[in-house]
């Protein structure tokens with residue numbers, strides 16, 4: 400078999416043993432890897448409680464991993480989220496995915512709960528559990544440094560140990576499974592870190608065809624200003640979006656009460672470059688290199704974290720913002736949910752946190768003391784407890800990222816139809832509504848958005864299963880990646896087949912939600928967006944969303960998906976209809 404090893408490493412932390420299982424070839428052809436393969440593997444587990452020992456935590460690579468396919472050194476980290484209670488997948492770049500593939504495994508499935516804290520060490524010959532008492536309580540960087548030399552590492556911080564439902568799993572090269580609280584699932588298993596080393600590169604079915612497809616993709620990357628242009632992701636990283644979204648009056652400000660923050664310029668791409676003189680780095684083998692580090696090796700934050708500790712909390716102090724985000728990294732906290740929860744708390748108490756309050760509040764949140772007792776469960780629970788559920792700016796419990804939906808109607812719809820909550824990455828409408836790729840659309844219109852969101856969700860589910868980076872598709876397309884996949888695997892994958900696979904993955908996740916009680920009630924935006932206008936100005940009007948048009952487009956979307964008016968499956972035998 401080319402592209403996959405067909406091997407799953409199953410680790411039972413309760414019993415302290417590991418074994419290798421074969422993955423059916425049929426599953427790999429119908430679900431690919433990463434998110435898709437995890438969705439198939441979760442068929443017996445999706446109703447189990449997130450912190451139950453029986454709930455698996457998966458690290459799943461894809462068929463393009465370790466092949467030099469551009470942006471494809473990634474994996475999906477997947478489990479049931481304690482924050483949203485849906486299945487949750489994070490696409491994570493970096494060396495860990497490559498090393499796991501080179502160790503000879505497509506997937507690692509971690510079950511059970513260790514009696515005492517452990518580190519899992521994976522090599523081509525299997526797995527070993529190492530005591531981690533001395534690391535329990537340590538920050539992320541201390542843990543990673545202690546395991547240096549054993550291979551590539553992922554680790555949790557104190558937030559994961561304390562079961563904060565938006566805790567992260569951080570890699571040794573600055574990436575993270577950052578949203579949805581999968582670090583808390585790992586903490587509930589008393590697993591402090593996983594380290595993996597491998598050396599065997601997978602074989603490619605047709606190297607000459609691979610080379611041609613690879614070169615085509617690189618040519619398309621180079622021709623895309625959003626990737627390699629003067630103000631592109633390669634030049635400034637995602638902070639290049641700070642100015643772009645400010646100009647479009649889409650910056651969520653003061654817990655989404657406003658959509659423009661004058662001090663955003665303090666943490667824009669050019670401001671960061673002037674203050675920190677960063678150089679470029681990126682995920683293993685990626686030519687775009689959209690990440691930035693300072694001369695002393697410290698990673699600079701991305702757009703969403705900067706904007707939420709900045710505008711969302713009404714803070715313009717660059718040093719305070721970066722310090723807060725680094726604190727989140729060390730504690731193993733999702734900076735987007737952490738900042739959004741602080742903003743919700745700020746609205747409830749009638750004063751947003753000051754720059755000086757940020758770091759102490761983050762520590763209090765993790766150790767559940769003082770205001771931290773309210774903050775530690777996330778914005779939805781905090782707002783409910785305060786009797787003001789409307790001030791949690793979340794969908795399905797997931798705090799919204801830094802794109803105000805009153806300025807992009809496809810985004811408004813996509814936040815709601817995303818299977819795991821208010822995330823922009825499921826359909827990534829930012830591409831056509833703001834970045835004008837592959838073609839520009841009218842951001843202040845719902846017309847046609849149901850179909851665009853449905854198609855994009857299906858394609859992105861396939862991309863997350865390759866596992867490739869969404870940014871690659873601001874240059875190349877699904878056609879080039881289908882060609883690359885066919886070259887690697889020797890299987891006749893076409894763009895149409897990838898879309899079919901993506902649809903199967905999306906609908907299976909939606910089915911899991913349906914069985915777990917989710918419906919149209921959960922596919923809704925916070926009331927504020929329908930009642931309050933954003934910050935108009937500079938010739939741009941930002942009115943509230945039209946609820947009737949939103950509902951109409953959501954119903955269109957349901958019909959395209961074959962769902963009923965409540966967003967539920969008409970065919971109660973959906974799973975039986977799947978090929979495997």
Ligand code: SF4
Pocket residue numbers: 470471492680681682685686687688689690868869870871
């Ligand atoms: S574009 Fe950026 S996030 Fe995507 S793979 Fe490359 S370096 Fe990683």
